[in-house]
Amino acid sequence: MSERDVDQELVERVQAGEMAAFDILVRKYQHRILAVIGRYVRDFSEAQDVGQETFLRAYRAIGNFRGDSAFYTWVYKIAVNTAKNHLVAAKRRPPTDDVAVEDALHFTSDSQLKDRATPENELLREEIEQHVFAAVEDLPEELATAITLREVDGLSYEEIAEVMNCPIGTVRSRIFRAREAIERRIRPLLSGS
Amino acid sequence: MNTPQLLEDLSAMIDGELDASRSAFLLRRLGHDQSLRAASGCYHLIGDCLRRDRRIAPVGEAFAERVTAALASEPAQPMVAQHGHTAARRAAPADAGAQHSHWLRTARWAAGFATATIVAAGAFWHVQPGVDDSLPLAASESVAPASEVASSGVRIDDLRRQLPLLPVSARQSRPLSPREFAPQPDPQAWQDAQVASLHHLPATQYIIVLPAQRSGSAQAGDAR
Numbered sequence: 001m002s003e004r005d006v007d008q009e010l011v012e013r014v015q016a017g018e019m020a021a022f023d024i025l026v027r028k029y030q031h032r033i034l035a036v037i038g039r040y041v042r043d044f045s046e047a048q049d050v051g052q053e054t055f056l057r058a059y060r061a062i063g064n065f066r067g068d069s070a071f072y073t074w075v076y077k078i079a080v081n082t083a084k085n086h087l088v089a090a091k092r093r094p095p096t097d098d099v100a101v102e103d104a105l106h107f108t109s110d111s112q113l114k115d116r117a118t119p120e121n122e123l124l125r126e127e128i129e130q131h132v133f134a135a136v137e138d139l140p141e142e143l144a145t146a147i148t149l150r151e152v153d154g155l156s157y158e159e160i161a162e163v164m165n166c167p168i169g170t171v172r173s174r175i176f177r178a179r180e181a182i183e184r185r186i187r188p189l190l191s192g193s
Numbered sequence: 194m195n196t197p198q199l200l201e202d203l204s205a206m207i208d209g210e211l212d213a214s215r216s217a218f219l220l221r222r223l224g225h226d227q228s229l230r231a232a233s234g235c236y237h238l239i240g241d242c243l244r245r246d247r248r249i250a251p252v253g254e255a256f257a258e259r260v261t262a263a264l265a266s267e268p269a270q271p272m273v274a275q276h277g278h279t280a281a282r283r284a285a286p287a288d289a290g291a292q293h294s295h296w297l298r299t300a301r302w303a304a305g306f307a308t309a310t311i312v313a314a315g316a317f318w319h320v321q322p323g324v325d326d327s328l329p330l331a332a333s334e335s336v337a338p339a340s341e342v343a344s345s346g347v348r349i350d351d352l353r354r355q356l357p358l359l360p361v362s363a364r365q366s367r368p369l370s371p372r373e374f375a376p377q378p379d380p381q382a383w384q385d386a387q388v389a390s391l392h393h394l395p396a397t398q399y400i401i402v403l404p405a406q407r408s409g410s411a412q413a414g415d416a417r
Binding site: 002003005006009013018019020021022023024026027028030031032034035036038044047048051052055056059060121124125128129132133136147148150151152156157172173175176179180182183186187189190191 | 197200201204205206207208209210216217220221222223224230232233234235236237238239240241242243244245246247248249250251252253254256257259260261263264265267
């Protein structure tokens with residue numbers, strides 16, 4: 001199941017009235033959405049207000065979301081519009097060197113977005129990333145391989161089971177144990193951020 | 194407090210690898226389990242970091258909880274997806290859907306009743322061949338005029354009430370008369386003939402006439 005399929009299933013659950021599914025989507029994309037908003041609204045506290053408004057608007061409109069685009073693309077557009085409206089309301093000018101949605105969605109390690117992040121955010125992101133990779137290095141090999149195949153290579157549990165020559169249930173357990181171990185390492189950073 | 198099993202299910206769910214029933218259970222738990230929600234956020238962040246996603250601005254648990262609280266105070270709203278979206282089918286039934294399902298329930302009930310009536314009538318003839326015409330009707334039934342009572346003692350009014358439940362062709366091609374309901378010289382042969390006549394009808398001709406609900410169904414169809 002692709003990431004888009006996972007999101008679509010969650011969206012359909014929200015549309016069916018399960019608000020907790022929206023909560024998962026918020027937690028999945030909050031970091032990216034706040035990075036997007038941070039390009040328009042430099043103050044992080046203010047950006048969080050805009051971020052909250054973005055997700056509220058998305059929730060109110062999700063009944064009309066038909067899955068023609070990815071959920072993230074859809075929320076991204078809402079975030080950009082909300083941030084621009086916020087600046088207009090505050091009588092500030094939105095940046096002129098706007099990034100198109102289609103381009104921004106494909107930036108990963110590109111410097112263009114990195115340069116736009118606030119120094120504080122960038123420091124925190126780097127710190128968390130270092131802890132994550134240090135935690136993965138300390139994992140038993142089978143756990144490190146399973147989580148890497150899933151998160152980096154995007155393989156399904158069935159494909160990982162085939163690669164690692166083990167049952168799907170074992171894959172599921174290994175990925176969970178890897179996440180648990182990594183979470184214990186980064187939890188203190190998140191509670192302090 | 195989260196059990197490891199719940200957290201493992203959560204891990205599988207965010208990968209899209211958890212079956213629907215357990216996902217539904219887990220989502221209900223997520224609604225009132227803050228630590229489970231926090232774990233969900235953390236698992237996603239781990240994925241972003243492993244992919245070296247530069248697009249993220251990590252935020253603490255407080256932000257997501259703030260959004261959750263704001264969502265909780267949102268007024269309930271109908272989540273109506275467009276164009277027959279899957280979610281619309283999962284959603285609480287809209288008026289049209291409710292009417293349609295009510296019609297279906299009624300139709301199923303009526304079809305069951307019609308079948309039971311036919312079988313019961315057949316059984317009646319089978320166990321009481323040659324019912325004595327002179328036997329008195331029950332006191333409550335004695336209001337029916339004698340002319341309307343078949344020789345078997347079955348009231349024609351009762352049978353007429355069942356007409357709408359009979360196949361169209363049965364009603365149109367053979368006008369019913371009291372004599373038709375009377376037992377034949379050989380009750381078993383009569384019963385077999387009735388059943389055989391039903392078997393020769395195409396399934397599409399079994400129409401249950403419930404005018405009020407039919408129009409409701411049509412409206413539901415239009416609404417869709």
